[in-house]
Amino acid sequence: MRRVTLHEPVTWMAPASRWIGLFAVVVMLFGLGLLRFGHVDLPDALAVLTVAPAIALLAVLLALLAFVVIWRDGARGLGAALAGIVLALVVLAGPAYVLVEGLRAHRPQDVATDVARPPAFSLSRAALAARHGVTPSLAPGVVRQASIPGRGVVEPLDLDVPMAPAFNAALKVARDLGWDVVEAIPGKGRVGIGRIDAVDHTPILRLPVDITIRFTPRAQGVRVDVRTVVRHGIADFALAVGAERIEQFLDALSDATDESAEGSAS
Structure with a gap:
């Protein structure tokens, strides 16, 4: 069969x-x-x-x-x-x-510590080349207040140190964080405004994040404002592309200037 x-x-x-x-x-x-x-x-x-x-x-x-x-x-x-x-x-x-x-x-992609007068990005040839010709807008409503859900608004940093040490400390912190510093102009005199322009990247996809830092002299020190913009308007899995990045920088700068002041005092 x-x-x-x-x-x-x-x-x-x-x-x-x-x-x-x-x-x-x-x-x-x-x-x-x-x-x-x-x-x-x-x-x-x-x-x-x-x-x-x-x-x-x-x-x-x-x-x-x-x-x-x-x-x-x-x-x-x-x-x-x-x-x-x-x-x-x-x-x-x-x-x-x-x-x-x-x-x-609802994370905005263009955030700053000063919305009323947000820091402007440099228009120099080197800065434009680093940003591939992109210049973030200063139009009203474009820049959002830097804030972190559950922790509140990220405020500007007021430092009780002169412009030069504050600027140098910020430059070192930016480089320690892995930012590519494009332009660094220290403020001079009592009315000179300093500026650092840099480019960072998100950790996973390496998307470019443009950063500008403004140093405004005060009677007893310097006010530091920061603005960050995700260049192509998207974020990757590491969502610390706005306020979290600003807070990380300002915290590190505050610690660096405190350590410098303590070292000078001792």
Whole structure:
């Protein structure tokens, strides 16, 4: 008696979902690599990252259609369809997180310690070159007050030290934080305003963040105001791109000047 082997059909959509999901992961990693190591212009790298979620959604769609066929016809391919779903979720998790955080926290991308008179960015040739020709606007309503949810407004820093030591300490703090200092103009005299322009990058995607620091002389010291702008209006998973960055700098500057004053006193 001859044995008859029955072959259960396999829906093509299940393995297709798995391979497309894997391709989406590869595209995402490729785009992240382009951003992280800066081998191409930022818009081109972001375009690659935009394609990855679209490919992942296609993998999800094929997996869902495969589930329907498997349920209706008893076809094989459940494992491949589940793999496609998992791979797609890996790609979609990042954009979903950024979207939810943006809606929840409402973090503005152009923040300063002084909204009434926000620090202006330098228009020198070196500064414009470092910002690739971008000059953040000073139009009313564009710059938002630097504030941290749950901790309140980030205030300007008033230092009871002369302009020169305050400026030099700020320059050192900026470099210690890893900022690329583009221009540094110390204030001179009782009315001279000092300025430091710098560029930082977000930790994961290396998105550029433009920073300007203004030093205004006072009767007994210096007032320090800071403004930061995410150049392309987006943030990555490290959302400390505005007020948190300003607070980190001002806290470090305050500590540095306190230590310098204590050293001079001793």
